[in-house]
Amino acid sequence: MRVTTFARAAIGIALATATGLSAQAPAARRPAAAAAQPAPRATEIRSVEGITEYSLPNGLRVLLFPDQSKPTVTVNITYLVGSKHEGYGETGMAHLLEHLVFKGTPKHPRIDEEFQKWGARPNGTTFYDRTNYFETIPASDSGLTWALDLEADRMINSYIAKKDLESEFSVVRNELEAGENNQFRVLWQRVARTAYQWHGYGRNTIGSRSDIEGVPIERLKMFYQRYYQPDNAVLLVAGKFDPAKTLRLIEEKFGRIPKPTRSLAAGNLLFASYTVEPPQDGERHVNVRRVGSTHMLTMAHHVPSSIHPDAAAVDVLDEILSDAPGGRYYKALVDAKLATSLFRIRDLLLLRDPSLMYVFVNLREDQSLDSARAALEKVADEARTGTFTAEEVDRAKTSLARDIALELNNSGNIGLTLSEWIAMGDWRMFFLHRDRVTKVTPADVQRVAAAYLKPQNRTTGYFIATKEPSRAEIPAAPSIASTLAGYTGGQVVQAGEAFEATPANIDARTQRSTLASGMHLTLLPKATRGAKVNAQLMLRHGNEQSLTGKGQVPTFTSGMLSRGTMALTRQQWTDSLAKLQAQVFIGGAGNNAVANIETTRPNLVAVLDLVAQAVKTPRFDAEELEKLRKENLAGIEQNRTQPNYLGSIALQRRLMPYPKSHPLYTSTPDESIADINAVTLDAVRAFHRAQFGATYADLAVVGDFDPAEVKAAAAKHFGDWRSPAPFARLVRTYAKADSSFESIETPDRPQAFFAAGTTVKLSDNDPDYPALYLANYMLGGSGMASRIFDRLRQKEGLSYGAGSGLNVQSLDQFGFWNAGAIYAPQNVDRLTAAFREELDKALTQGFTREEVEKNKAGYLQARSQGRANDNELIGTIVSRRFAGRTMAWDAEYEKAVMALTADQVNAAFRKHIDPKSIVIVRAGDFAKNPPPKPTP
Numbered sequence: 001m002r003v004t005t006f007a008r009a010a011i012g013i014a015l016a017t018a019t020g021l022s023a024q025a026p027a028a029r030r031p032a033a034a035a036a037q038p039a040p041r042a043t044e045i046r047s048v049e050g051i052t053e054y055s056l057p058n059g060l061r062v063l064l065f066p067d068q069s070k071p072t073v074t075v076n077i078t079y080l081v082g083s084k085h086e087g088y089g090e091t092g093m094a095h096l097l098e099h100l101v102f103k104g105t106p107k108h109p110r111i112d113e114e115f116q117k118w119g120a121r122p123n124g125t126t127f128y129d130r131t132n133y134f135e136t137i138p139a140s141d142s143g144l145t146w147a148l149d150l151e152a153d154r155m156i157n158s159y160i161a162k163k164d165l166e167s168e169f170s171v172v173r174n175e176l177e178a179g180e181n182n183q184f185r186v187l188w189q190r191v192a193r194t195a196y197q198w199h200g201y202g203r204n205t206i207g208s209r210s211d212i213e214g215v216p217i218e219r220l221k222m223f224y225q226r227y228y229q230p231d232n233a234v235l236l237v238a239g240k241f242d243p244a245k246t247l248r249l250i251e252e253k254f255g256r257i258p259k260p261t262r263s264l265a266a267g268n269l270l271f272a273s274y275t276v277e278p279p280q281d282g283e284r285h286v287n288v289r290r291v292g293s294t295h296m297l298t299m300a301h302h303v304p305s306s307i308h309p310d311a312a313a314v315d316v317l318d319e320i321l322s323d324a325p326g327g328r329y330y331k332a333l334v335d336a337k338l339a340t341s342l343f344r345i346r347d348l349l350l351l352r353d354p355s356l357m358y359v360f361v362n363l364r365e366d367q368s369l370d371s372a373r374a375a376l377e378k379v380a381d382e383a384r385t386g387t388f389t390a391e392e393v394d395r396a397k398t399s400l401a402r403d404i405a406l407e408l409n410n411s412g413n414i415g416l417t418l419s420e421w422i423a424m425g426d427w428r429m430f431f432l433h434r435d436r437v438t439k440v441t442p443a444d445v446q447r448v449a450a451a452y453l454k455p456q457n458r459t460t461g462y463f464i465a466t467k468e469p470s471r472a473e474i475p476a477a478p479s480i481a482s483t484l485a486g487y488t489g490g491q492v493v494q495a496g497e498a499f500e501a502t503p504a505n506i507d508a509r510t511q512r513s514t515l516a517s518g519m520h521l522t523l524l525p526k527a528t529r530g531a532k533v534n535a536q537l538m539l540r541h542g543n544e545q546s547l548t549g550k551g552q553v554p555t556f557t558s559g560m561l562s563r564g565t566m567a568l569t570r571q572q573w574t575d576s577l578a579k580l581q582a583q584v585f586i587g588g589a590g591n592n593a594v595a596n597i598e599t600t601r602p603n604l605v606a607v608l609d610l611v612a613q614a615v616k617t618p619r620f621d622a623e624e625l626e627k628l629r630k631e632n633l634a635g636i637e638q639n640r641t642q643p644n645y646l647g648s649i650a651l652q653r654r655l656m657p658y659p660k661s662h663p664l665y666t667s668t669p670d671e672s673i674a675d676i677n678a679v680t681l682d683a684v685r686a687f688h689r690a691q692f693g694a695t696y697a698d699l700a701v702v703g704d705f706d707p708a709e710v711k712a713a714a715a716k717h718f719g720d721w722r723s724p725a726p727f728a729r730l731v732r733t734y735a736k737a738d739s740s741f742e743s744i745e746t747p748d749r750p751q752a753f754f755a756a757g758t759t760v761k762l763s764d765n766d767p768d769y770p771a772l773y774l775a776n777y778m779l780g781g782s783g784m785a786s787r788i789f790d791r792l793r794q795k796e797g798l799s800y801g802a803g804s805g806l807n808v809q810s811l812d813q814f815g816f817w818n819a820g821a822i823y824a825p826q827n828v829d830r831l832t833a834a835f836r837e838e839l840d841k842a843l844t845q846g847f848t849r850e851e852v853e854k855n856k857a858g859y860l861q862a863r864s865q866g867r868a869n870d871n872e873l874i875g876t877i878v879s880r881r882f883a884g885r886t887m888a889w890d891a892e893y894e895k896a897v898m899a900l901t902a903d904q905v906n907a908a909f910r911k912h913i914d915p916k917s918i919v920i921v922r923a924g925d926f927a928k929n930p931p932p933k934p935t936p
Contacts, residue, residue, distance in 0.1 A: 040255035042247055048428055048489035049408075051418075054247065058259035059231025062250055063418070063427060065238035067411035069496020069529045071868040073239035074412045075147040076134035077155070078419040080234075081227035083207070084128045084200035084273060084353070092207015093215060093223050095126040096165075096172055100220070101133065101228075103164045105157040108150055112784040116854065118143050119861020122784070126205050129352045130423035136412055138864055139240035145249060148237075152253040155233065160224050162217040167797040169212050170824075174800035176206050177751035178822060181642060183296055184360060187288055188348075191298045194286045195356055195459040199277040226268045229260045234422045238415035240498065277302070277354060279473055284459040291748035293637035295363035297339075297372050299380070299460035300356040303349065303452050305477035306424050311350070312436035313444040314357060314452070318344055319396035320445065321383065322359045326395065326571045328383065329359055332375045334627060339363045339372050340634035350433075352424040354474040356459075357452070362634050373460060384453040388442040397437055399578045404434050406583065406598060408493050409530030425480040431489045496704070497527035501867040503887035503894075510877070510887075511707055515719045518695035522877050523710060524702040531601035533703030534870045537611060538878050541691035542591045543728035547663040550687070551675035552632075554663075557687045558588030559628050561595075564619030565610075573610060582607045586614060590663050591730060593692075598871070601704040605713045612717035618688065625681050632676050640669040643746045643753035643923035644822065650742050650921045651755040655816050656732075663730055693723030698878045702870045732814035734761040737917040744923035752825040752924025756835065757818030760912045764808050770896045771908035773806055778855050779842050779909075780804025780819055785855075791838050792821055798831045799823045810883040817913060825924035829931045832920070843915060846906035860894055 042054040042062060054062040086093050102124065104111050115122050115135065122135040133151065137143045179185040189204045196202025206212075235254065237246055262268050280302055303314045322344035324330045333339040342361040349357055363372055407417055421430040452474075499505065511523040547554065562584065564570035577584055582599035584607065595615065599607045639645040649666060658665040667675060697718065701710055737758045746752075762768055773781075780788035780803040792802040799821040808815030819839075823831045866872045867890075880889060 039248075039251040042251055042255070046428075048431060050492040051427070052243070053427070056230065056251065056255050058255065058257055059229075060254050060257075061234045062247070062254075063234065063236040064243050064246060065236065065411055065415060066241060066243050067238065067495065067529050068240055068498045069527065070239045070411050071139050071499065071501055072136050072412065072865055073139045073144055073147075073237065073241050074134055074136040074415045075144070075151060076132055076236045076238070076415045076419060077151050078130050078132040078234045078236070078422045079227055080130055080232050080423060082127050082129045082131060082423070083203055083205040085227070086200065086203070086207075089211055090215070090219070090223070091203055091211040092172065092205070093211070093220060094131055095205055095207060096169065096212060096215065097160070097220060097224055098124045098126045098131050098133075099168050099172060100160055100164055101154055101158045103159045103161070103168075105153045105159060107153050107157065111150065111154075112790075113854070114146070114150065116782060116785045116858035118146055119858055119865055120147070121862075121865060125419075127347075127420070127423070128201055128205065130419055132416070132419040134416060136239075136865070138861060138868070141242075141245070144237070144241055144246065148249050148253045151235070152257065155228055155230065155254075156257060158224065158228070160217065160221045165215075165217050165220065167794065169215075170797035171793050171800050172206070172212050173209060174751065174798075174823060176209060176212065177824060178800060179204075179206055181749050181751045183290065183292055183294075183638065186290065187296050187298050188358070188360075190286045190288050191300055191358075191459055192356065194284050195280070195300050195302065196277055199275050199353065200273075201351065201353065201355065222267070226270070230254060230257050231259055232270060234427070236415045236418060238411040273353060276476070277474070280457050280459070282456050286459075291641055293365055293640055294634050295365065295367065295369050297361040297363065297369055297376065297460070298358060299373070299376050299458065300358045301380075301452050301454075301457050301459075302474050303355060303357045303448075304475055305352060305354050306350045306433060307352070307429060307477040307480070307483055308475055309436070309478075310448050310451075310475070312433060313440050313448045315346070315349065315400060315433075315437060316393060316396045316440045317383075317445050317449055318346070318349060318357050319399055320388065320392050321379065323396065323399065325574065328379045329361075329376060332379045333361060333372055335623075336375065337626075337630075338367060338375055340367075340627075340630040347420070350420065350424075353477065362638070364630065364634050364637060376460070377455070377458070380453045380458070381455070383449045385450070386446075388445045388449075390442055393440065393442050393445055395575055395578070397440060398575070400437050401434075402578050402581045402583070405530070405581050405600075406532075409528070409532040409600075411529060426484060428484055428487060428489065429480075432484065432487055435490065493530045496529040499526045501864070501873065503867075503891040506867065506873070506877075506887045512881075513711065515694070515715055517693070517719055517722050519697045519699060519714065519718050520881055521711065521714055522698065522700040522881055523705075523707050524700075524873075524877065525705055525707050526703065528704045528870070531704040532870070533599055533601055533604050533701060533705045534874050535597040535604070535608070535699065535701040536874045536878055537595040537597070537615070538698040538700075538882075539588075539593045539615060539692060539694070540591060540696040540727045540729075541593075541693070541723060541725070542663075543726060544663060544730055546691070546725060547591055547730075549661045550663070552672070552679050553683045553687050554591070555589040556625070556628060556676075556679045557684045557692075558586065558593040560620055560625060560684060561593065561614045561618050562586040563624040563628070564621055565613040566617040566619055567613060568610075569619070570621070570624060573614065576610055577607065580607050580610075582610075584611060584614075586611075591727065596871075601706075604701075604705050605709055608710070608713045608717065615692065616717070616721060620681060620685050620688070622681050625679075625684065629676055629679065633673060636669050636672055636676075641746055641749065643744070643749055643751065644820075646744050646746065647753040647755045647921045647923035648820075650744060650923070651757050651818065651919060654740060654742070654919045654921070655737055655757050655759055655818075657735075664732070689724070691723070691725055694718040694721040695723035696727040698881055700874050700877045700881070702874045702877070729811065732809050732812040734759060734814045737919055739917050740919050742921045743926065744921070745925065745927055746923055747925055747928065749925050750824070750929075751822055752828060752922065752926070754821045754823060754828070754831055754835070755818065755921045756820075757816055757919055758914060758917045760806075760808065760815045760817055761813050762808060762815060762912065763813050764810050764893075766813075768908040768911065769808060770893060771900055771905045772912055773808075774852065774855060774859060774897060774900060775842070775847065775905050775909035776804055776806040776817060777859050778847055778851060779838070781806065782855060782858065787838050787842065788819060788821075788835065791834050792823075792831060796830070796834060798827050798834065810879070825926050825929040826931055828922055828924065828926060832922070839913075839915060839918075843910055843913065846909075847902055849902040852900065852902045852905055856897055856900065860897060863890070863894065
């Protein structure tokens with residue numbers, strides 16, 4: 001869990017110009033004669049598993065991770081400052097500064113527009129030990145030059161201006177309110193604050209409302225000038241790039257930034273963290289009482305830093321206790337029907353200083369918190385005094401090894417992952433920790449369980465006085481130098497090919513065939529990093545008639561497919577996937593079930609065998625059905641007081657008002673609960689027997705594999721598996737939306753939700769579709785530079801996240817346009833008025849020629865980057881096949897986008913978006929937080 005800037009998916013950070021601030025005097029930072037001097041040269045320090053480290057004379061550390069198989073490049077800069085470093089009155093400062101650094105520099109005054117131009121996927125995140133900024137862009141020399149120039153410039157030249165702070169602090173406050181709506185985040189914050197007496201890890205990264213709203217701009221500037229310097233940063237470039245050329249660019253862009261002169265007089269000395277949390281001397285407990293329909297229980301134990309040798313065994317212990325479905329906690333609570341589900345968050349365990357090992361447990365309202373806590377503590381106490389089997393330890397190590405191996409196969413993700421380990425002191429700790437995990441023994445796990453699972457070291461229950469306290473002494477983290485002395489790492493992961501993911505290249509490489517059963521095979525073989533391969537199995541079944549009145553039975557049938565087979569229990573099936581370094585997610589609703597697969601070339605055929613077992617011969621265990629039922633019920637009950645959940649349902653019901661028995665009907669929370677309770681095991685078995693087969697199915701595979709092997713495996717498992725009943729897609733029928741308004745009260749929820757939408761009559765083959773999509777992209781779909789986001793967040797500071805979307809069918813003349821925003825309920829009238837004004841402006845004044853041209857390039861760059869990600873591409877391939885298309889459709893579509901004029905875009909928007917048919921839904925605690933009365 002990290003506090004991040006909003007909108008990784010669609011809503012980004014719009015940026016405003018401001019009066020600038022320099023971290024040092026301009027003359028000292030950029031001497032007039034500097035350009036004539038040769039750039040300082042980097043010194044190579046070390047290389048581990050394909051990653052090479054360099055250092056510059058100014059103290060900047062540089063990591064280069066070339067991966068020619070990735071048609072993108074990620075530039076990530078990590079600053080060694082997080083919420084842990086904040087002083088009294090400074091809580092939330094690191095995160096607030098993260099927001100302001102997106103506001104621009106004199107050289108880059110509109111970073112949002114630059115992100116748009118280069119087709120970037122950017123973000124910034126703040127956590128306890130570090131802050132990082134990154135952008136992933138299509139690989140090119142010009143794009144990489146731009147990204148490096150941007151990060152070098154905003155390292156010391158960012159606007160940190162009062163006017164930006166005044167608008168942004170309300171946005172951050174909006175983000176804080178989002179966390180206050182989330183019962184997990186609220187409980188986590190309270191437990192952490194109770195578990196830590198002095199250390200900064202007890203403070204949540206988002207900070208306190210009063211500090212966010214009251215911090216003086218001068219104090220924020222000082223914070224920026226102290227920590228945003230080359231000697232406190234690590235730059236990582238990962239993906240497709242020329243290492244030698246890139247190193248020269250880094251020397252040119254970053255090497256000329258002078259190393260700061262740090263002194264006590266200047267007040268910019270960087271001190272190592274020296275606060276040590278004292279041993280806990282008794283059980284601690286905290287209660288949070290808020291509106292809601294479900295319970296949650298959290299238990300935490302203090303454990304050593306990730307640098308400490310015990311950390312690997314603690315990681316394995318955590319997996320053994322908290323994994324589902326084989327973990328000890330899971331068996332004692334979920335299997336025993338004392339709770340609905342539980343989970344751990346590994347990021348909260350792996351920190352620079354001694355941290356906490358958490359387990360989070362979800363309960364329904366009728367389940368006892370006291371009984372669940374007693375069972376949880378019993379497991380911890382038995383683990384502390386008992387033994388661990390080799391099978392438990394091996395299972396946990398296999399699962400952790402699988403996650404690490406898959407991470408290493410993605411150079412873009414590994415760059416972000418390494419930010420955490422950089423913050424721990426050295427990026428090589430990632431690899432060393434991996435190696436340490438492989439060496440953990442049952443005796444190691446038993447030793448750390450005995451040392452750290454003591455009741456006196458626990459935060460979850462009551463405080464109990466004792467005459468003879470037994471305290472868990474948490475050892476200090478050793479020095480990085482001694483920890484990594486002589487460490488060289490393992491083997492470099494296999495590199496992939498340089499594959500340009502253009503529609504033409506994809507079609508040229510793709511192999512298409514059909515099995516005797518009717519299943520369609522779409523195979524795209526290519527060499528990938530670490531021999532990674534993605535696959536998707538799409539099973540289609542039923543029609544409107546056969547699905548009518550089935551309620552939740554189709555959804556539960558799909559949900560039960562990954563809970564064991566006739567040959568394997570759920571645990572055995574899960575363990576088999578972990579051993580094969582595979583991740584498989586099976587789900588579905590209505591008339592489809594989907595299995596998404598990620599594994600490696602040597603294991604693909606074996607994984608397909610396990611997936612075939614799951615979909616053809618599921619176990620349909622009665623106990624697992626009850627677990628699934630309780631998980632679904634708990635999910636609904638947990639969300640039924642959430643503004644965004646209720647608002648989204650209300651909007652969907654108004655835009656698509658199908659009759660109650662129809663497969664596309666949108667249920668209310670109460671109706672969903674009733675349908676879930678009505679599901680029986682006999683109904684699930686009967687539905688699978690009557691509907692499931694491969695006649696209408698797709699199997700698509702993208703990555704490193706042998707096509708002949710996959711064809712043989714597909715024929716073996718699905719070649720004669722015919723569907724017992726006919727399939728017909730569910731036809732969406734257009735009906736003009738009736739303009740309406742609905743307000744939903746959600747008591748005690750500090751954040752409100754706004755939703756608006758209307759139906760549109762067109763398919764994605766309609767000549768108007770490219771123009772309408774681009775219009776929505778500019779209005780609210782592009783995130784960073786969209787009009788809605790810029791107005792609601794950047795200009796007025798009303799919302800942390802706002803945007804719009806267009807969802808249109810391929811085979812039906814039906815779609816809908818919708819917009820949404822989160823905000824403080826007292827701002828409901830201001831936000832609604834601002835949204836109306838932006839929509840009216842788009843309809844009356846339209847979009848300019850310059851705006852259209854700029855956004856066309858950014859939109860097409862984003863589509864290109866989506867095709868470069870195999871896990872996104874595979875879904876596109878399947879949907880294109882079902883619509884009777886190849887990727888040539890994408891090429892023609894993008895050609896149509898490039899040919900668009902502003903007149904065509906404006907005409908399409910005015911034709912299909914009728915302001916008189918807009919449905920608006922608002923959900924929030926408006927009774928308790930009414931809009932302020934106008935000043936007389």
